[in-house]
Amino acid sequence: MTRIALTSAWVRKRRLVGACLAVFLGVSFLSGTLVLGQTLQRNFDSLFADANAGTDAVVRSATKIDTRMDFQRGPIDTATVARVRAVDGVASVAPYVEGYGQLLDKHGDGIGGSGPPRVAASWIADPRLNAYRLVQGRAPHAAGEVVVNRGAAKSGKLALGDTTVLETPRPTRVKIVGIATFGSADGFGETTYTAFDLPAAQRLVLGATDRVSSIRVKAAAGVTQDELAARLNRVLPTGVQAITGTQLTKENNDDINGQFLGSLRAFLLVFAGIALLVGAFSIYNTLSILAAQRTRESALLRALGASRTQLLGALLAESLLVGLVASVAGLFGGVAIAELLKALFDAFGGGLPAGGLAFTPGIAIIAIVVGTLVTAVAGVAPARKASRVPPIAALRDVATEATTTSRRRRLLGGGLAAVGVLAVLLAALTQGGGAVTIAAVGAVLTLAGMIVCGPLAARPASTVLGAPLPRLSGMAGTLARDNARRNPRRTAATAAALMVGVGVVSLFTVFAGSLKASIQDSVGRSFAGDLAITTPGWGGGALDPQVAARVGALPQVAAAVGLGEGAARVGGSSRRLTIADPAQLARVVDLGVRAGAIGQLGDRQLALSEKLARAHGWHLGSRLPVGFADRTTSPFTVAALYDNDRIAGDVLVSRGAWAPHAVQDLDSVVFVRVAGGVATRAAETAVRGITRGAGNPDVKTRQQYVASSAGGINALLGIVYVLLLLAIVIALMGIANTLALSIHERTRELGLLRAVGATRRQLRSMIRGESLVIAVFGTVGGVALGVFLGWGLVRAAADSAQTDVFTAPIGQLAGVLVVGAVVGVLASLRPARRAARLDVLRAIAAE
Amino acid sequence: MAPDRVSAMSYELSDGARQRRSPNTNIAASAHDAVKVYGAGENAVRALDGVTVDFEQGRFTAIMGPSGSGKSTLMQCVAGLDQLTSGRVLVGERDLSELSDRALTLLRRDEIGFVFQSFNLLPTLSAAENITLPLALAGRRPDGAWLDQVVTTLGLADRLSHRPTELSGGQQQRVAVARALVARPQLMFADEPTGNLDSRAGGEILAFLRRAVRELDQTVVMVTHDPLAASYADRVLFLADGRLVDELSDPEPERILDRLKTLTEGVAP
Structure with a gap:
C-alpha cells in the first residue's frame, strides 16, 4: 500500500513540486537561522578562547x-x-x-x-x-x-x-x-x-x-x-x-549570548516560524487539491479492498515523503540563507566576526524533523478526508469540489475570533501590567479564528473584490470572479498564506510607525534646544565632556548640556543612569518635572522618572542607597520626579555625583540652545568649528535630531521587511501552485472556452483575474488584521513601551496592498501561460 | 454569408433531387483532399487519407464509420479545432490553413457552434449564462428575439437560472445546443451529442437538431456511431480508414445499418 502511495507520488511529482517548494523555503529559513546562530556562537567562542588562551x-x-x-x-x-x-x-x-x-x-x-x-x-x-x-x-x-x-x-x-x-x-x-x-x-x-x-x-x-x-x-x-x-x-x-x-x-x-546572540537568534526564529506557518498553508492546500483530484483513484482502491486505514496510511506516507525530500533540500538552501543573512547584517552595520559557516548534525536533525513534521501535520486533514471517500465514488462521475461550509466551522472560527478580539480590546483599554501578553494571546486567537472563518468570508469577499472585473475585462472577468467564488475553502486557504505574511508585515509597520511617532513626539516635546551633537546610535559612541563646555562658551550659544550614561545599583537593582549638569539641562530640555526641581540637583541627590518611582513606591525625599562600580555606596535623596524618560531615562544624577566613581567620563549627546538673535545656521557653523577637532560627531538641527531620534527603528524595520519578504514569496508560490492545480482540474472547461471562442488573451485575463481576487482577499484581510492587532499592541504597550501615539502609516500600508496585488499578478503568470497554451482538442477530451 | 451568394466550387450531390426542400446550392464548408497524419515515421497513422467533401448550407449531415475511421478527425479539422497535414478546409470562402490561432478562435466564436458528447458546460455559470457565453466572450449582446426563440424551442424557459448541476443530462445537452445556436453560426458541429443520454432525451436532442435545420435554416454536421441518430440527418457520410467510402441521402435506420455492415465486412478480410 505504501508502495502504491510512493509510486503515485512519483507519477505526480510535478504537481507536488509546489508543495515541496513551500517546505523547502521554510526549512531553508529555519536551518539558515540555526546555522547563522551556530556560526556566530562558534566564532565568538573561538575569539574569546583565543583572547584568553x-x-x-x-x-x-x-x-x-x-x-x-x-x-x-x-x-x-x-x-x-x-x-x-x-x-x-x-x-x-x-x-x-x-x-x-x-x-x-x-x-x-x-x-x-x-x-x-x-x-x-x-x-x-x-x-x-x-x-x-x-x-x-x-x-x-x-x-x-x-x-x-x-x-x-x-x-x-x-x-x-x-x-x-x-x-x-x-x-x-x-x-x-x-x-x-x-x-x-x-x-x-x-x-x-x-x-x-x-x-x-x-x-x-x-x-x-x-x-x-x-x-x-x-x-x-x-x-x-x-x-x-x-x-x-x-x-x-x-x-x-x-x-x-x-x-x-x-x-x-x-x-x-545574553546581550546579543540570544535575542538575535530568537528574533530570527520568529521569522522562520512565520515562514513555516505560511508554508504549512501552501502544503495543506496542495495536498487537499491533490486528494480531491484523486477521489476516483482512492475510491477505486477502496472498491478493490483497501481499508480506510491503509488508504490514510498511504496518503500520510506520501506527505511524509514530500516533507522529507523537501526538508533535506531545504537544509542546503539553509546554508545559502545563512550566507545571505550574514551579508544582510553586515549591510546594516552589525560587524559580525568573520569565519566559515558552522553546520552541526544537530541543526540537520532539527530542520529535517521540523520540516517533515510540519508537512505531515498539514497533510493529516486532506488525507483523512480522502480516506473517507465511499468506494462507490469510483463508479460515479464525482464532483471534486465541496462548496459547503459547516456549522461547526462557523461556531469554532467565530468563537476563536470573538475571544481573540475581546482579549485585544481588553488589553488595549486596560494597558496595565501583562496587557501586552494578553494582547499577544488575543492576536494569535484572532488569527486562528480568521483562518478558520476564511472559507465563510471567501465567497462574499470574492464577490465584492471581483465586482469590478466584469466591467474591466468582460466575460473573462466574470469567469474569474466566479472561479474565485466557486471553491471558498480553496480560495481561503490560498489567501490565508498571504494573509499571515501580510498581517505580520502590517503589524510591524503599524507598531514601528507608532513607536517612531511616539519617540519623536516625546523627544520633540521635551527637547527645547536648537542643535544636538550626537555620535552613532548603536554601541555607544562617546564625546569628550569638554565639547559641551567649549560649545557652551561660544558667544552664539546660550546653553549647552552634555548627557552621559552610567550604571549603578539604585535601591537594590542595577540601573542605567543619565548624567548631566542639572542647571544647564533644565535650560535645554523640558523633562516635565512633576515634583521637586532639577536645576539644583546636588551631589547626593537624584531625580527619578515618575514611572519608576511609582513602581517602587518611592517619592520626593525618599532616601535610596546608590552603589557604584568602585564599591562605594552612598545614600541619595530623591529631589525631583519627571515625566519624560525618553531623553533622561529612569534615573538622572548630576555630573558632580557621578564623576568620582566614573572610570571614563563620557557624553553620548550634547544639546545646544542658540543665543537669542543668532541664526541657527550661524550657530551651527560655530559649533562645527569645535566638533571638527573632536572626532567629527554629527551636528543636527532640532528637526533632524527629532527625526533621527527613532532612526534605529527604520533600520530594524528594513531587516524585518527583508525577512518577511520570504513569507510573501512562499505565499506567492502557494497561489501559483493552487492556480496551476485548479487549471489542471479545469482542463476541460478551459478547452471548452477555447472551443467556443475564448481567445488566449481572454483565458490569461481570466486566470489573472482569479489570482488577483485571491491575492487581494488575502492582502486586505492581512492588512485589516495587522492594523487592528497593531492598534491593540500599541495601546496595550502604551505603559510599558510608551507607545502613546498610534499611527497607521497610510503610505506604507497602501504599498503593502499594492505588493499584494502585484503578488497576485505574478503568481498567475505561469499558470495563465500554461492555460492559454492548452491543446483545445485534448482539453475537451480530458477526463 | 449572404444566402444568395453561389459558391463557384463544384460539388457532388448524388441524391440532391430527393431533397424535400428546394436545393440550396451554397456550400457552408468543404474539405479538399484532406490528409491528417498523426505521429511520424513508422508509427505514422493516416487518420484522414484524402477526403474531399462539401457540407451544404441548410442541411443536416451525419458522419459515420467504425472507430478509427477518421470521422471525429474530419469534424475537428473542418471545425477549426485541428489543423490538416495537407489539403484544404474552407469555411465559407476562408481557407482555415491560412488563419492564425486568433483568427481561428474568432471564427469558432462567431461562425461555428459546438455540441459535445459530454455537454461541457461551465459549472459556475447559470444555464442562461452558459447559453450566451460565446456572445459574452465576443462582448456582444444577444439578439433577444432569437434567444427567446431558441430557448422556447428547446423548452428551457423555466430552467434559465439553474446551474448545470441542477439540470438533468438531457437538459444540459439542450443548454449546450442553445449555446451552439445563439450566435447564429454558419455551421454547427455535434460530436456524439446523444452518447451520454438515454434514448428519450437523445431523441429530443436529435429532433431539435433537425428542427434547427428545417425551421431555423441552420447547417448541422454530426458525428455519431448510432444508426438511429444518423437517421435524423438529410445525408449520411460513411468513412473507413480515413477515406470517404459511401453516402446516403434521407436515410432510414435499416439502410444505414446495412451499409455499416457491408463497411465492416469490407474492412475485415
Whole structure:
C-alpha cells in the first residue's frame, strides 16, 4: 500500500513540486537561522578562547553593575599586583588596563563601525598573556606611542610611524610604533584596538596610575587553573576576585549570548516560524487539491479492498515523503540563507566576526524533523478526508469540489475570533501590567479564528473584490470572479498564506510607525534646544565632556548640556543612569518635572522618572542607597520626579555625583540652545568649528535630531521587511501552485472556452483575474488584521513601551496592498501561460 | 454569408433531387483532399487519407464509420479545432490553413457552434449564462428575439437560472445546443451529442437538431456511431480508414445499418 502511495507520488511529482517548494523555503529559513546562530556562537567562542588562551587566571574587581544593555566593573588597586606576584605557582603577571578609546583617521573621522567596541588598552609584554601579536614595529615604550590592530590601521589608512589622534575621550596625539594582529586575524572581530604602555594607559583610560582594570596571571608548570585561582583568592583583599581563564571565556560567551546572540537568534526564529506557518498553508492546500483530484483513484482502491486505514496510511506516507525530500533540500538552501543573512547584517552595520559557516548534525536533525513534521501535520486533514471517500465514488462521475461550509466551522472560527478580539480590546483599554501578553494571546486567537472563518468570508469577499472585473475585462472577468467564488475553502486557504505574511508585515509597520511617532513626539516635546551633537546610535559612541563646555562658551550659544550614561545599583537593582549638569539641562530640555526641581540637583541627590518611582513606591525625599562600580555606596535623596524618560531615562544624577566613581567620563549627546538673535545656521557653523577637532560627531538641527531620534527603528524595520519578504514569496508560490492545480482540474472547461471562442488573451485575463481576487482577499484581510492587532499592541504597550501615539502609516500600508496585488499578478503568470497554451482538442477530451 | 451568394466550387450531390426542400446550392464548408497524419515515421497513422467533401448550407449531415475511421478527425479539422497535414478546409470562402490561432478562435466564436458528447458546460455559470457565453466572450449582446426563440424551442424557459448541476443530462445537452445556436453560426458541429443520454432525451436532442435545420435554416454536421441518430440527418457520410467510402441521402435506420455492415465486412478480410 505504501508502495502504491510512493509510486503515485512519483507519477505526480510535478504537481507536488509546489508543495515541496513551500517546505523547502521554510526549512531553508529555519536551518539558515540555526546555522547563522551556530556560526556566530562558534566564532565568538573561538575569539574569546583565543583572547584568553594563555591566561590561567584573571584578578579583577568582584563588583559588577549589570544592566540589561551592558555592564561595568570597577578598577582595582595597583598594589594588588605585588600581592599576586608573591603567590606561589605564579609564573607571570600582567597588569592590564582596558577602556574606551576612539581612534581617528587622518581626516579626524572615527575608525570602526557603530557596533563593535573601540578599545584603548595597555600593551602586555608577555606574549603568553597577550592575544595580540606584533607583526610590524615594536611595543610602545613612552607616552604617546601606541600599537594598533591591523584591521583598524587598514580601515583608517594608517601606517607605521603615522601620527593621529585617540579620544579617551579627551583627544591625545599618538604615534603608531607597532601594528598587531589578533592571533593571525586582523583584529578581534571588528573591534579597534589601541594599546599604550601601562602608565600611559592608566593615566588616559583610568585617570590614575594607582589603578588597573585587571591582572592577567600565568601559572607555573604543574599548577592547574583551578589551583591557581584558589591560591590567589586566599590572598586577595575583599572586593577583588580571581577566576580561571576557562571561567573567563565562559563568562564572555554568556555575556555575548545574553546581550546579543540570544535575542538575535530568537528574533530570527520568529521569522522562520512565520515562514513555516505560511508554508504549512501552501502544503495543506496542495495536498487537499491533490486528494480531491484523486477521489476516483482512492475510491477505486477502496472498491478493490483497501481499508480506510491503509488508504490514510498511504496518503500520510506520501506527505511524509514530500516533507522529507523537501526538508533535506531545504537544509542546503539553509546554508545559502545563512550566507545571505550574514551579508544582510553586515549591510546594516552589525560587524559580525568573520569565519566559515558552522553546520552541526544537530541543526540537520532539527530542520529535517521540523520540516517533515510540519508537512505531515498539514497533510493529516486532506488525507483523512480522502480516506473517507465511499468506494462507490469510483463508479460515479464525482464532483471534486465541496462548496459547503459547516456549522461547526462557523461556531469554532467565530468563537476563536470573538475571544481573540475581546482579549485585544481588553488589553488595549486596560494597558496595565501583562496587557501586552494578553494582547499577544488575543492576536494569535484572532488569527486562528480568521483562518478558520476564511472559507465563510471567501465567497462574499470574492464577490465584492471581483465586482469590478466584469466591467474591466468582460466575460473573462466574470469567469474569474466566479472561479474565485466557486471553491471558498480553496480560495481561503490560498489567501490565508498571504494573509499571515501580510498581517505580520502590517503589524510591524503599524507598531514601528507608532513607536517612531511616539519617540519623536516625546523627544520633540521635551527637547527645547536648537542643535544636538550626537555620535552613532548603536554601541555607544562617546564625546569628550569638554565639547559641551567649549560649545557652551561660544558667544552664539546660550546653553549647552552634555548627557552621559552610567550604571549603578539604585535601591537594590542595577540601573542605567543619565548624567548631566542639572542647571544647564533644565535650560535645554523640558523633562516635565512633576515634583521637586532639577536645576539644583546636588551631589547626593537624584531625580527619578515618575514611572519608576511609582513602581517602587518611592517619592520626593525618599532616601535610596546608590552603589557604584568602585564599591562605594552612598545614600541619595530623591529631589525631583519627571515625566519624560525618553531623553533622561529612569534615573538622572548630576555630573558632580557621578564623576568620582566614573572610570571614563563620557557624553553620548550634547544639546545646544542658540543665543537669542543668532541664526541657527550661524550657530551651527560655530559649533562645527569645535566638533571638527573632536572626532567629527554629527551636528543636527532640532528637526533632524527629532527625526533621527527613532532612526534605529527604520533600520530594524528594513531587516524585518527583508525577512518577511520570504513569507510573501512562499505565499506567492502557494497561489501559483493552487492556480496551476485548479487549471489542471479545469482542463476541460478551459478547452471548452477555447472551443467556443475564448481567445488566449481572454483565458490569461481570466486566470489573472482569479489570482488577483485571491491575492487581494488575502492582502486586505492581512492588512485589516495587522492594523487592528497593531492598534491593540500599541495601546496595550502604551505603559510599558510608551507607545502613546498610534499611527497607521497610510503610505506604507497602501504599498503593502499594492505588493499584494502585484503578488497576485505574478503568481498567475505561469499558470495563465500554461492555460492559454492548452491543446483545445485534448482539453475537451480530458477526463 | 449572404444566402444568395453561389459558391463557384463544384460539388457532388448524388441524391440532391430527393431533397424535400428546394436545393440550396451554397456550400457552408468543404474539405479538399484532406490528409491528417498523426505521429511520424513508422508509427505514422493516416487518420484522414484524402477526403474531399462539401457540407451544404441548410442541411443536416451525419458522419459515420467504425472507430478509427477518421470521422471525429474530419469534424475537428473542418471545425477549426485541428489543423490538416495537407489539403484544404474552407469555411465559407476562408481557407482555415491560412488563419492564425486568433483568427481561428474568432471564427469558432462567431461562425461555428459546438455540441459535445459530454455537454461541457461551465459549472459556475447559470444555464442562461452558459447559453450566451460565446456572445459574452465576443462582448456582444444577444439578439433577444432569437434567444427567446431558441430557448422556447428547446423548452428551457423555466430552467434559465439553474446551474448545470441542477439540470438533468438531457437538459444540459439542450443548454449546450442553445449555446451552439445563439450566435447564429454558419455551421454547427455535434460530436456524439446523444452518447451520454438515454434514448428519450437523445431523441429530443436529435429532433431539435433537425428542427434547427428545417425551421431555423441552420447547417448541422454530426458525428455519431448510432444508426438511429444518423437517421435524423438529410445525408449520411460513411468513412473507413480515413477515406470517404459511401453516402446516403434521407436515410432510414435499416439502410444505414446495412451499409455499416457491408463497411465492416469490407474492412475485415
